[in-house]
Amino acid sequence: MKHSIGRMAAMLLFCLGFVAAAGAQSSSDTPPQGPPPGGGRGGMMMDPARRAEMMQKQLGLSDDQTAQVKAVLVADSDKMKAVRASGASQEDSRSQMMAIRQDEQTKLKAILTADQWTKYQAMMEQMRQRMQGGGGAPPPAQL
Numbered sequence: 655m656k657h658s659i660g661r662m663a664a665m666l667l668f669c670l671g672f673v674a675a676a677g678a679q680s681s682s683d684t685p686p687q688g689p690p691p692g693g694g695r696g697g698m699m700m701d702p703a704r705r706a707e708m709m710q711k712q713l714g715l716s717d718d719q720t721a722q723v724k725a726v727l728v729a730d731s732d733k734m735k736a737v738r739a740s741g742a743s744q745e746d747s748r749s750q751m752m753a754i755r756q757d758e759q760t761k762l763k764a765i766l767t768a769d770q771w772t773k774y775q776a777m778m779e780q781m782r783q784r785m786q787g788g789g790g791a792p793p794p795a796q797l
Contacts, residue, residue: 702727712777713770722765730758 700708706724709715715723737750763771 702731709774713766713773715766715770719765719770723762726758726761726765730754 702724705727706715706720709723710720733754734751737747737754740747742750762774766774
């Protein structure tokens with residue numbers, strides 16, 4: 655059960671980066687220039703600065719919170735890059751990355767207010783549902 659929750663958290667964070675990047679692109683007045691920053695898997699992951707900016711907007715973070723979140727995300731991004739570059743087996747890499755993501759969640763929860771954490775969890779749940787083919791909100795009821 656504990657392993658499954660960690661795997662879900664890692665997947666949700668990956669999705670957060672992807673969905674936020676798509677939302678940031680669609681709301682932009684200018685077309686994107688070149689590959690998205692941060693690279694990641696096929697360029698789908700946002701860089702830590704953009705993730706922090708997206709969280710600031712969606713969760714109403716203060717400037718201080720945004721700086722703290724960015725520091726956590728940058729450090730964890732660097733750790734993830736090191737794991738990918740280590741040449742460890744897929745199983746070992748996955749285990750290490752899940753541990754990094756769990757630690758990231760713990761740090762983010764300490765930075766966010768209770769209300770922001772609740773909103774963050776709801777965002778993550780929406781992304782998880784989208785990844786599982788559940789879409790977003792249910793369709794309007796037909797009368």
